[in-house]
Amino acid sequence: MGLIADLKEQIIAAKERDPAAVSTAEILFTYSGLHAVINHRIAHWMFKKKVPFLPRFISQSSKFCTGIEIHPGAIIGKKLFIDHGMGVVIGETTEIGDNVTIYQGVTLGGTGKERGKRHPTIGNNVIISAGAKVLGSITIGNNVIIGAGAVVINPVPDDCTVVGVPGRIVKIKGEKILSDQFHRMNLPDPVNEILDSFKHKLSGMEKEISQLKKEIKAKKEE
Numbered sequence: 755m756g757l758i759a760d761l762k763e764q765i766i767a768a769k770e771r772d773p774a775a776v777s778t779a780e781i782l783f784t785y786s787g788l789h790a791v792i793n794h795r796i797a798h799w800m801f802k803k804k805v806p807f808l809p810r811f812i813s814q815s816s817k818f819c820t821g822i823e824i825h826p827g828a829i830i831g832k833k834l835f836i837d838h839g840m841g842v843v844i845g846e847t848t849e850i851g852d853n854v855t856i857y858q859g860v861t862l863g864g865t866g867k868e869r870g871k872r873h874p875t876i877g878n879n880v881i882i883s884a885g886a887k888v889l890g891s892i893t894i895g896n897n898v899i900i901g902a903g904a905v906v907i908n909p910v911p912d913d914c915t916v917v918g919v920p921g922r923i924v925k926i927k928g929e930k931i932l933s934d935q936f937h938r939m940n941l942p943d944p945v946n947e948i949l950d951s952f953k954h955k956l957s958g959m960e961k962e963i964s965q966l967k968k969e970i971k972a973k974k975e976e
Contacts, residue, residue, distance in 0.1 A: 760795055760832075764788045767833040771855055787836030787856075790822035794830060801826035828862075831878070838884075845873035851896070857884040865890045865907070877912070899925075 761782075768781045768788060775781055781788060793816035801809040809826035817823040821840035824830075828844045831852040836842055838858040844850070847870070848862045860882050864872040867890075874888045877896035885903045888894060892909045900906060901917035910916055915925035924931060 757792070757795060761788075761792060763833050764791055764835070767835040767853070771835045772837060786820035786822060787839040790816050790820045790824060790836060790839060790842075791830065791834055793820075794824040794826070794828070797824075797826040798828070798830070828873075847871045847891070848873040849875040851876055851878035851880065853879045855881045857882065857886075857902075859885040861887045861889070863887065863889050874906075 765778055765781050765788070768785055769775050769778075793812055797809040797812040797816075800812070813824060813826050822836060822842045822844075824842075824844040825846040825848070827846040828848040828850070830844075830850045831854065833853050834850060834856070835854070836856045839856070841859040842856060843861045843863060845863045847864075850862075854876055862874050862876065862882075871891045873891065875891075875893045876882075876888070877894055877898065879897045880894055880900070881898075882888065882900045883902040883904070886900045886906070887904070888900065888906045890907055892907065894900070894906070894910045895912035895914065897913045898910050899915045900910075900921065901915065903919070904917050904921040905919045906916055906921035908921070910921075910923065911926075913927045914923045916922065917924050
């Protein structure tokens with residue numbers, strides 16, 4: 755995709771996802787997220803061509819101007835929208851799908867333990883809310899919502915909502931699921947299970963004794 759076509763898509767994405775967007779000119783000249791993405795496209799092209807020094811120089815200059823740091827090696831799909839964007843960090847081996855929205859303070863980073871692919875892979879139509887951290891070589895599925903301040907260190911399947919520290923899934927396809935606390939409250943109780951088993955056996959024995967008594971009584975009457 756050419757730079758002009760990509761710029762048009764970035765403007766469309768801003769108009770679609772930012773209710774504060776007033777005009778094309780305002781988006782073009784004042785949206786730091788758009789500037790960061792366009793600068794990244796240039797740096798990434800140079801990075802793939804193995805141009806020395808310049809890709810990192812562009813990314814660091816862009817960080818200085820926009821407050822958004824995107825490593826030249828990161829792979830970004832179509833219509834990424836970074837809203838506000840201050841403090842956003844996107845690591846070298848990050849892969850981002852199409853129609854992703856990222857808010858301020860988000861980190862797509864590593865854990866410091868991996869080599870090679872050490873940053874997350876983000877699917878299509880994902881929303882990553884303010885202050886969220888997605889760490890490590892994990893995959894976030896399509897149509898996922900990550901809540902503000904969440905710390906996600908495990909893979910997330912499609913169509914889920916994730917919140918908390920560490921991140922946990924609270925919705926699947928818009929339907930709430932049982933909380934961890936609820937699950938703990940309803941864990942099987944082995945003591946109760948043993949008592950229930952004894953009660954069942956005792957009830958059976960009482961029935962057998964009652965039947966024997968009837969049979970003995972009947973024989974005596976004979």
